[in-house]
Amino acid sequence: MTETRxxxxxxxxxxxxTCAFPFSGDELYGQHVHTxxxxxxAPRPYAPAFxxxxxxxxxxxxxxxxxxxxxxxxxAAAGVPEYIDRVVSLNTEHQPVVRAGLAWxxxxxxxRFSRELPLLSEAEHIAILQPLSDEIDRQQxxxxxxxxxxxxxxxxxxxxxxxxKDTPARPSSAARIALEADPxxxxxxxxxxxxxxxxxxxxxxxxxxxxxxxxxxxxxxRFPGCPVPxx
Amino acid sequence: xxxxxxxxxxxxxxxxxGTLASHLARRGVRVAIVEGGPRVNTRTDFNTHAMPFxxxxxxxxxxxxxxxxxxxxxxxxxxxxxxxxxxxxLRLSQRDFKGRTHDGAGEDWPxxxxxxxxxxxxIEREVGVCGNRDGLEDLPDGEFLPPVPLKCSDxxxxxxxxxxGATLIHVRKSTRTVPTATRPACHFCGNCMAxxxxxxxxxxxxxxxxxxxxxxxxTVFSDCIVREVLVSNExxxxxxxxxxxxxxxxGEVRGRSVVVxxxxxxxxxxxxxxTSSRYPKGLANSSGQLGxxxxxxxxxxxxxxxxxxxxxRATNDEGFLDHAYxxxxxxxxxxxxxxxxxxxxxxxxxxxxxxxxxxxxxxxRAYKSSVKAAYPAFMQFTPYGEMLPNAxxxxxxxxxxxxxxxxxxxxxxxxxxxxxxxLFNDMVRWSLAILEKAGAEILTxxxxxxxxxxxxxxxxxxxxxxxxxxxxxxxxxVPNLYVVDGSVFPSASEKNPTHTIMAxxxxxxxxxxxxxxxxxx
Numbered sequence: 222m223t224e225t226r227x228x229x230x231x232x233x234x235x236x237x238x239t240c241a242f243p244f245s246g247d248e249l250y251g252q253h254v255h256t257x258x259x260x261x262x263a264p265r266p267y268a269p270a271f272x273x274x275x276x277x278x279x280x281x282x283x284x285x286x287x288x289x290x291x292x293x294x295x296x297a298a299a300g301v302p303e304y305i306d307r308v309v310s311l312n313t314e315h316q317p318v319v320r321a322g323l324a325w326x327x328x329x330x331x332x333r334f335s336r337e338l339p340l341l342s343e344a345e346h347i348a349i350l351q352p353l354s355d356e357i358d359r360q361q362x363x364x365x366x367x368x369x370x371x372x373x374x375x376x377x378x379x380x381x382x383x384x385x386k387d388t389p390a391r392p393s394s395a396a397r398i399a400l401e402a403d404p405x406x407x408x409x410x411x412x413x414x415x416x417x418x419x420x421x422x423x424x425x426x427x428x429x430x431x432x433x434x435x436x437x438x439x440x441x442x443r444f445p446g447c448p449v450p451x452x
Numbered sequence: 453x454x455x456x457x458x459x460x461x462x463x464x465x466x467x468x469x470g471t472l473a474s475h476l477a478r479r480g481v482r483v484a485i486v487e488g489g490p491r492v493n494t495r496t497d498f499n500t501h502a503m504p505f506x507x508x509x510x511x512x513x514x515x516x517x518x519x520x521x522x523x524x525x526x527x528x529x530x531x532x533x534x535x536x537x538x539x540x541x542l543r544l545s546q547r548d549f550k551g552r553t554h555d556g557a558g559e560d561w562p563x564x565x566x567x568x569x570x571x572x573x574x575i576e577r578e579v580g581v582c583g584n585r586d587g588l589e590d591l592p593d594g595e596f597l598p599p600v601p602l603k604c605s606d607x608x609x610x611x612x613x614x615x616x617g618a619t620l621i622h623v624r625k626s627t628r629t630v631p632t633a634t635r636p637a638c639h640f641c642g643n644c645m646a647x648x649x650x651x652x653x654x655x656x657x658x659x660x661x662x663x664x665x666x667x668x669x670x671t672v673f674s675d676c677i678v679r680e681v682l683v684s685n686e687x688x689x690x691x692x693x694x695x696x697x698x699x700x701x702x703g704e705v706r707g708r709s710v711v712v713x714x715x716x717x718x719x720x721x722x723x724x725x726x727t728s729s730r731y732p733k734g735l736a737n738s739s740g741q742l743g744x745x746x747x748x749x750x751x752x753x754x755x756x757x758x759x760x761x762x763x764x765r766a767t768n769d770e771g772f773l774d775h776a777y778x779x780x781x782x783x784x785x786x787x788x789x790x791x792x793x794x795x796x797x798x799x800x801x802x803x804x805x806x807x808x809x810x811x812x813x814x815x816x817r818a819y820k821s822s823v824k825a826a827y828p829a830f831m832q833f834t835p836y837g838e839m840l841p842n843a844x845x846x847x848x849x850x851x852x853x854x855x856x857x858x859x860x861x862x863x864x865x866x867x868x869x870x871x872x873x874x875l876f877n878d879m880v881r882w883s884l885a886i887l888e889k890a891g892a893e894i895l896t897x898x899x900x901x902x903x904x905x906x907x908x909x910x911x912x913x914x915x916x917x918x919x920x921x922x923x924x925x926x927x928x929x930v931p932n933l934y935v936v937d938g939s940v941f942p943s944a945s946e947k948n949p950t951h952t953i954m955a956x957x958x959x960x961x962x963x964x965x966x967x968x969x970x971x972x973x
Binding site for chain 2: 308415420437438441442447
C-alpha cells in the first residue's frame with residue numbers, strides 16, 4: 222500500500238468526509254456528512270458461540286491458509302473466524318458440515334503427518350486441501366457447462382415463486398444427515414469454509430480497504446470518466 | 453380529519469401514487485395518500501454510507517438503528533420503492549406499446565406513444581432525468597439533463613457491442629446532474645439503491661409528496677395498511693378501510709374517488725381482498741381477469757472480469773452505479789425465432805461487496821492475488837427480457853397463509869413458456885458474445901430466468917371482458933375507481949417501467965382532475 226493511500230485511509234478513518242455542493246444556503250445539504258467510515262470498533266477478545274476452543278484454533282489456521290497474510294493481513298487477523306462463528310452459530314445446516322469437516326481435517330493431519338492440525342506447516346495444509354479445491358473448481362466448471370446445455374434444450378421451466386418477505390423461513394431438515402459416512406463431506410466442507418472465508422475477508426475493513434483498495438463512499442464534484450492515458 | 457371526504461383517496465405513495473398526488477394537488481384537488489409504512493427521512497434513516505464491516509454479520513440493513521420502515525411489502529414507507537430504486541428512466545417506444553402489431557404475440561396497449569409522450573416530457577421537466585439524446589428509433593429521446601460520463605469499463609463494452617451491431621448508450625436516470633434550488637446534483641458517493649440521502653436521485657416522498665403537502669391539498673396517512681376498498685350499493689368506491697401498522701386498529705378514509713397504487717402484486721391483492729356481494733371474486737373483477745396477465749421482467753445476470761482492467765488500481769467508480777445501458781437491438785430481426793426483445797443493465801455493481809470472490813478458483817496466495825487483480829475489473833451484466841402473458845402466470849391470495857398483519861399473503865405464480873425460454877437463451881447468448889468480444893472472463897452464468905420489475909395483473913385494455921382498467925387507468929367495473937401502477941401494463945416492454953408509471957400517473961391526474969371539475973366524480 223502506498224503512503225498516499227495509507228494517508229487517505231487514515232483520513233477517512235478519523236474525520237469523515239463533508240460534502241461540498243456547488244451552491245450554498247441549504248443547511249441540510251451543507252451538513253451532510255459521510256460518517257460511517259469514521260466508526261472504529263474497539264478490538265476485544267472474542268468468545269466463540271459455536272466452536273470449541275480447539276475447533277476455533279483449527280478454523281483460524283484454516284482461514285489463514287485460504288487467505289494468508291501477505292503485504293496485507295490474512296483472514297485470521299481480519300476477523301474472519303469471528304465472522305464464521307457468528308454465521309455458523311445461526312445456521313443449523315452449516316453446523317454439522319463444519320463440525321464434521323473440522324474433525325475430518327484433524328484425522329487427516331494425524332494420519333498423514335502424525336501431528337495436530339494447528340502444528341502443520343502451510344505446505345502440509347495445502348497438501349490436504351488442494352485436491353478438495355481442485356474438485357470444487359471442476360464441479361463449478363461442469364455446473365456452468367450443464368446449465369448451458371439445459372437451457373439450450375429449450376425445456377419449459379415451471380416454478381411457483383413465493384417472495385413475500387413476511388413468510389417465515391421453513392427450518393430445513395437436511396441438517397441431520399449422517400455426515401460421518403458421507404464421502405462428499407470433505408469437498409462440501411471446504412467449499413463452505415472457502416465461501417465463508419472469502420465473504421468474511423472481503424467484507425472486512427482489512428480485506429475491502431487495505432487489500433482490495435475500495436475507493437468509493439466519498440464525494441466527487443465531477444465524475445472523471447475514462448481519461449485517455451498520456452503517451 | 454377522518455370524517456372529511458377527500459376528492460381522491462390514493463392507496464400507496466410510490467412512483468404512481470406520489471406522482472399522481474402531486475399532479476392532482478397542483479390542479480386544486482384535495483388528496484389523501486394512505487400508505488402502509490411509516491414516514492421515512494431519506495436524509496437520516498437509510499444506511500446510505502454504511503460499509504459491511506460496520507456490522508458483525510456483514511449484512512447492511514436497509515434502515516439505520518432505531519429507524520423503522522421497509523419491513524414488509526405492505527408497509528414500506530412514504531415514498532415506496534422509489535426510496536431505494538436505481539432510478540433508470542426509459543421511455544417506452546411505439547413498438548413497446550404495440551407489441552402485438554409488431555410481432556404478432558401478446559397484447560397492444562390501448563394507447564400510442566404519442567398519447568404518453570407529453571407526460572414523459574412533463575415528468576422529465578419536473579423531476580430531472582439525465583441522459584444523452586441518442587436518436588434511437590426504439591428508445592425515444594426526452595428532455596434530458598446532461599448524462600454522466602461512461603466508465604472505462606463501459607467504453608470497453610461499448611466497443612465490443614458496436615462490433616456486433618449493438619449500441620451501448622449513456623444510461624438515463626431520474627437523478628439530477630444539474631442542481632436545482634432544492635436538490636443537488638449527484639456527487640457520486642456510492643450506492644443509490646441504499647437510499648440517496650441528498651435527493652439527487654428522485655424519490656416520490658421528497659420530490660412529489662412533501663411539496664404537495666405544503667400546498668395544503670395533500671394529507672398523508674402513514675402507517676395505515678389498506679385492507680379493503682369500500683364500495684357502495686350504487687357501485688361507487690367510497691373510500692378505504694385500513695389497519696394501523698403499529699396499534700392494529702382499523703379506520704377509514706373517505707373519498708369521492710379511489711386510486712389503488714400500491715405496486716403491482718399488492719394492488720391486485722387489495723382488490724382481491726375487497727369482496728362484496730356485488731364483487732364476490734374481488735373488486736373490479738367481474739371479468740375474472742384481476743391478477744391474470746402477470747408479466748414481470750425476467751433477467752439472466754452474468755458476472756465477469758474484464759481482462760483489460762485486471763490488475764489495475766481500484767478507482768472510485770461506484771457512484772451512481774451503472775452509467776451505461778444496452779438498449780434492445782434484436783427486435784427488428786425477423787429471424788430471431790421469438791416475440792419481444794431484451795435490453796441490458798450493465799456495470800451496476802457496487803464495490804462494497806465482493807460476493808463473487810468465492811467463485812474464483814483455488815486458495816492461498818495465488819487466490820488472494822487473483823481476487824485483488826479481478827476487483828477493479830469485475831462487472832455485472834444483466835439482460836432484461838419481456839415475457840408474454842400466459843395462463844400459468846398470475847397473482848392471487850394465498851388461502852392459507854397470512855402476513856404479520858393477519859392479511860392474506862399475495863402469491864405470485866410464474867410459468868416461463870417457450871417464448872420466454874427462447875428469448876432467455878438468446879439474451880444470454882448475446883450477452884456472452886458481447887462479453888467475449890470485450891475480453892471478459894465469465895465467472896457465473898444464470899441458473900435460469902429470474903423475475904424482476906413486477907408488472908401486469910390489472911391490465912389496461914378496451915374490452916371490459918379481457919382487461920381490468922381502461923386507457924385512463926379507470927376500472928371498467930367501478931366508474932370512480934382507478935389503478936395507477938405497474939399492474940396496468942398490458943405488455944411489459946423490456947425497458948424499466950417506473951418512468952412510464954410516472955407518465956401514466958401524470959396522465960391519470962389530468963383525467964381525474966378534469967372529471968372532478970366537470971362534477972363527474
